[in-house]
Amino acid sequence: SQTIHQWPATLVQPVGSPLSLECTVEGTSNPNLYWYRQAAGRGLQLLFYSVGIGQISSEVPQNLSASRPQDRQFILSSKKLLLSDSGFYLCAWSVGLGDKETQYFGPGTRLLVL
Amino acid sequence: GNSVTQMEGPVTLSEEAFLTINCTYTATGYPSLFWYVQYPGEGLQLLLKATKADDKGSNKGFEATYRKETTSFHLEKGSVQVSDSAVYFCALIHSGAGSYQLTFGKGTKLSVIP
Numbered sequence: 001s002q003t004i005h006q007w008p009a010t011l012v013q014p015v016g017s018p019l020s021l022e023c024t025v026e027g028t029s030n031p032n033l034y035w036y037r038q039a040a041g042r043g044l045q046l047l048f049y050s051v052g053i054g055q056i057s058s059e060v061p062q063n064l065s066a067s068r069p070q071d072r073q074f075i076l077s078s079k080k081l082l083l084s085d086s087g088f089y090l091c092a093w094s095v096g097l098g099d100k101e102t103q104y105f106g107p108g109t110r111l112l113v114l
Numbered sequence: 115g116n117s118v119t120q121m122e123g124p125v126t127l128s129e130e131a132f133l134t135i136n137c138t139y140t141a142t143g144y145p146s147l148f149w150y151v152q153y154p155g156e157g158l159q160l161l162l163k164a165t166k167a168d169d170k171g172s173n174k175g176f177e178a179t180y181r182k183e184t185t186s187f188h189l190e191k192g193s194v195q196v197s198d199s200a201v202y203f204c205a206l207i208h209s210g211a212g213s214y215q216l217t218f219g220k221g222t223k224l225s226v227i228p
Contacts, residue, residue: 006157032213032214043218043220044216048211051213088156098214100146101146101207102146105159105208107156107157
């Protein structure tokens, strides 16, 4: 069966510090991978998605970036965090079935920027 | 464009009460529709889905029917429990540039009191 992991679970970082969040998927090959952010009172926002190694698409311009160095690894990064980067970051995976596919979410990383 | 509208919460019910959370959508074509649930401090879990008109998704006593005529996918449960307290998200999948993406409603917080 497939599982998705995210770490760390919780992170407190000062403004201006770098960020690296990691997501890995087990039990499937060539998944589509997604990063979402859930900020208080703002719902779920798609940040990045990837359909393969090295292929990243950005949905929202910001000071975050994403990378996919391996088939089942997706990393969210920042060189300098802003207060507005605080939120709950969710990684998700799917297997490409077009408009019949289902996305499955990880446990999330709660980020607090102070 | 594609959008999902959910009834605003919070919704507070007594245990064993009947639950309805309304969800309507705007989309081109006939996308798959989903309900996700988020328990406090956790990621999103797929609750149920429907991939075509008149399909009924069901899981854990929850049901939702894909209604093309009314563009709706209302979530129902006959008798809620305290453990159902969570935030519920309605979503649809649609094609983006090179991938398929989820559009979420803003979520409805449900609190069930004993």
